[in-house]
Amino acid sequence: MANTKTPQPGLAKRESAPADPDLWIRMYQQMVQIRLFEEQVNDLYKTARMPGLAHLYSGEEAVAVGVCNALRRDDYITSTHRGHGHCLAKGASLDRMFAELLGKAPGYCRGKGGSMHIADQDTGNLGANAIVGGSAGIATGAAMSAKMRGADQVTVCFFGDGALGQGVLYEVMNMASLWKLPVIYVCENNLYNEYTHYTETTAGELTARAKAFGIHAETVDGQDVRGVYEEARQAVNRARQGEGPTFLLCDTYRYYGHHVGDIQRTYYRAKEEEDFWRTERDPIKLLAGWLVEQQVSDTVTLDQMMADVRAEVAAAVEFALAAPFPDVSEVDQHVYA
């Protein structure tokens, strides 16, 4: 494993964001929902009830939740292979998510997309993408479209540190800057491109790559949902007011393997590193701690909330398991509109 700035436990001290207790509670709930969703996905995989693989978002919840809460429902997002968190945070429902992951008819894509391709136009989700960097163009084009249509929609493009290797990202950042497009590039730096540490693949300073194109860039602690939300809110405001794109670098971590089958990880990352992030940098624990400390909520309430979400997730997975597969005749439908 290569050198990297050691992350600090806990939360950085900063001005408390404008207080809206309901908002923080909602974010807590959403992060828990994503966490429990992903644990259920892992379980479906381990019990051989899910076809294929999935890339879990556990550990990174604060990024999707912080960013998506700064968006309107009619704003757009594009997502990645590690996309469940983005979809849920933007408003997808648990049952249709599970159904899609199981290849069932009520799934968001009628089972045609699966884990890596969930799209839902009702919540502005233009789709997860299994090509690394593959949605950079789509997101920037959606932003261009909004501008041309005179709509004030903003588009968020989520991608991982690995996508910094894809040239198309620089091509579209250039155009986004030239034309002041309302797009926010959210880079989730979870330290790894699959099984390779990002410092082995990524030269220079990451935000400099956006700044070089005249794009406003910020680095934010991706485990601090309030911090992410605050930066995202500012970026959204800028975008909505025609001030152009922003690049948000979010430092974060994935708790599980690259995908559900990646169990033996010690050859590329230390158990201690995983433990540190799980115990000291967990976004859910950190928010819970703050909520209790600020007396916005208390442990009992939060625990109850978690139990409620757990029940919801269980019901959703039951729904999906019981749901029918699409009829085989659907196989050649939807090739052309």
Place this chain on the structure above:
Amino acid sequence: MANTKTPQPGLAKRESAPADPDLWIRMYQQMVQIRLFEEQVNDLYKTARMPGLAHLYSGEEAVAVGVCNALRRDDYITSTHRGHGHCLAKGASLDRMFAELLGKAPGYCRGKGGSMHIADQDTGNLGANAIVGGSAGIATGAAMSAKMRGADQVTVCFFGDGALGQGVLYEVMNMASLWKLPVIYVCENNLYNEYTHYTETTAGELTARAKAFGIHAETVDGQDVRGVYEEARQAVNRARQGEGPTFLLCDTYRYYGHHVGDIQRTYYRAKEEEDFWRTERDPIKLLAGWLVEQQVSDTVTLDQMMADVRAEVAAAVEFALAAPFPDVSEVDQHVYA
């Protein structure tokens, strides 16, 4: 035409480079050779004696000549659609260049390449390339190869401001920086991507795009051959000593159209701009002035040199015009080695 920093006439004052009168004279001669070669190419086109089109290098001679004089014969270059100057500066002979442009058998590529694809392994020329940015990978790979083979060869990748739009450039700059490859990216900013001013297509500050990847970057007056040579020499030294890549941004100008057929140019650039560069910023005049001022040479000698080159060019074009076309049976040779 968009905003751009107004270039200043004449040469910037700077420390005189280490004096080697022969070197400056050789550079003068090479720049004249390129200039007269290109004038001859334009004439071949206008008199309908050349098939296809060509992109003339006139006005940009100081870049190729300054850079290539800092290289050894066994160092590599890659070139562009506007490549005649690079090829000649790296050591190509006039007669085989003309022959290639006319599609004749003695041409560098037996007539198969033409103006945009001249390659010559004997002088380390890995080939001109008609895909904008198309040689970025090749140049970086040649540098990687040199490093792997333990050779101390350096590779120069010439490209235009327009190539900054191609994502692959950023992909390979990242790797060149990561692995400290002996490659020099020479960006010839002649202000235009074909018929569009670079400021309309290129956001941010140009050298920042290289610096973002941790690449050493410099801007140099591309009309001042001594300045180009000096920067190139330093970059070559760095590369040869294993200190990694350099990005050299050379401000320059093309006197003719994008290609020989681009005669009506006023819709995209002002006649006054062309005149200014031709009269105040001409690299040949500027060097000649300095040579005389420094008493390294005198007008009579320089004029004689120009006359000699003119005769050489005339002889070379005669050779090419008289040369045979390849036999038609060659058409399916060289598809596979």
Place this chain on the structure above:
Amino acid sequence: MSTPSATLSQTDAHAVREITLAQAVREALAEEMRRDPTVFIIGEDVAEAGTPFKVLSGLVEEFGPTRIIDSPISEPGITGLGVGAAMTGMRPVIDIMFGDFIGLIMDQLANQAAKVHYMSGGKLNVPMVVRTTLGATRRSAAQHSQSLHAWVSHIPGLQVVLPSTPYDAKGLYKTAIRDNNPVIVFEDKMMYQLKGSVPEGEYTIPFGVAGIKRQGTDITIVATSSMVQVALTAAENLEQIGISAEVVDPRTMFPLDKATLIESAKKTSRAIVVDEGYERYGVTAELAAVIAEGAFYYLDAPVKRMGAMDVPVPFSPVLEDQTVPTPAALTELAKTLCGRA
């Protein structure tokens, strides 16, 4: 596919003029931009320059630089932008200056544009047109002379259009722009000055309907794009010696009008397929295979293919001219096939 149910030609009372293929393309784009404000064009040097071939000249004057957009030299980027814009309410036309450059955008076309509708279970659409070129013999060498339409024809989700006349160009472009799926149009660079009759105003040509460019009874020549003129010249040569050749232009590689190709071959019992793409694994293979299978019991001779020679296109005119099918070569092949060589 929502191809308009239009008849082949809805010319109504419109005046018919002789215009060039370049003018026909421009007219189609201009008309569609007038009727639909969501149509825009983006590409390198498309605005004031009107592209190097001047096909788009004048459009920026009418529609302004917010709808005729000069882009950086970023083919993957602008195609990606196009996909996103198309998914969110616009109808982009992506201008890729030379067909040789589609290698840069194959990921955007095949993995994004072609699959969005299907992967989303039919919810999202990509009504995007890519316009680009094909064709050799401009002495432009190996990276500016290819006809790579076979690549996109291979990909489910894409539609591929090869107009061979000004009339077809206008009618097919209008259909392309109104279609809700990605369409790639290849224009032959050498045909821009070709003139033909084109009605003023509204008409569309549906996809998947071949054009019989010449009726005949002895042999079928299936020809695409640039090769239609070659086939028509060959057909005239053949007529001199009493061979009646039918020239069929599929117009769209996908959807492919298999029925018309097969019917023609059944009628004539002989077929040649001619296309300017590389022969190996090119579109001639598909067309020949379709005919050989569909007309099997009617054929008196094997279906023959003529594509571009399987070499990178050489610069030297003496070599380049060897690489493309010519009327003379096609005439000879047809004569042989008809037992007249």
Place this chain on the structure above:
Amino acid sequence: MSTPSATLSQTDAHAVREITLAQAVREALAEEMRRDPTVFIIGEDVAEAGTPFKVLSGLVEEFGPTRIIDSPISEPGITGLGVGAAMTGMRPVIDIMFGDFIGLIMDQLANQAAKVHYMSGGKLNVPMVVRTTLGATRRSAAQHSQSLHAWVSHIPGLQVVLPSTPYDAKGLYKTAIRDNNPVIVFEDKMMYQLKGSVPEGEYTIPFGVAGIKRQGTDITIVATSSMVQVALTAAENLEQIGISAEVVDPRTMFPLDKATLIESAKKTSRAIVVDEGYERYGVTAELAAVIAEGAFYYLDAPVKRMGAMDVPVPFSPVLEDQTVPTPAALTELAKTLCGRA
């Protein structure tokens, strides 16, 4: 082409073991890296991870990280690097994790790698190998399940290899690495654990020589890569009912062993071509067209094609399983063709 003049199998006295296709690939690469210091491998997660399919496991331990190089996720970039390295004395192996990603490198392959030798008038060479995958049914959905070998097969200057057994994989890889031209090798993801007899040590299989995987007299099944096993199973089914099927594997799409395909079809008088790429404008078209033309006067029935269904590969297993040719479907088609349905 400088394919070695080796016989099909130069096994000498080497021991023959049963190993998997993954092991055969790794063994070929390791042996070539031992004998030639200019061979190196670059790609995403190729070193310690040994690729997601673990095909390269152990190589970095033997050859170190300067010859087994983990790259950024930059497919166009590493392919470009490969071309430049190959032109200057190295023999790079470029690892493209999934065949679906070749859309990203088509420009580097078709405009650079394939053309350097020709454009330079024969002076520069590009001895580069690209290894990638094909094949569906891993429940990986539309962007990780394609078989796109038709694209590269179309391009003069490229060679395309599709090994269908461990034995072929080793022998063909060794030829690929020693060849002085760019070669793209497609490995079927589903066959990595397929076992077969492979000699230890040195042997090569020349390009352009089809393998007869099973002798037969009644019908020819031309099958590529993953489809060879499907064809062999179908052939067993057919044997049960007295139909003797010959299974021919072209092994290399280019150079293509047309003679063996045609001879087999002439002998059996019936042919089916089966391949896992999309059917339309896919390699089945070329193979079928070649046979239909070459064996025209011997065929008792039209040449039939089976490719992947022309849809983006769906995720849902019930749908995905519809899209690929199966032994059952192939058996049925063969029966029909032999008049036994």
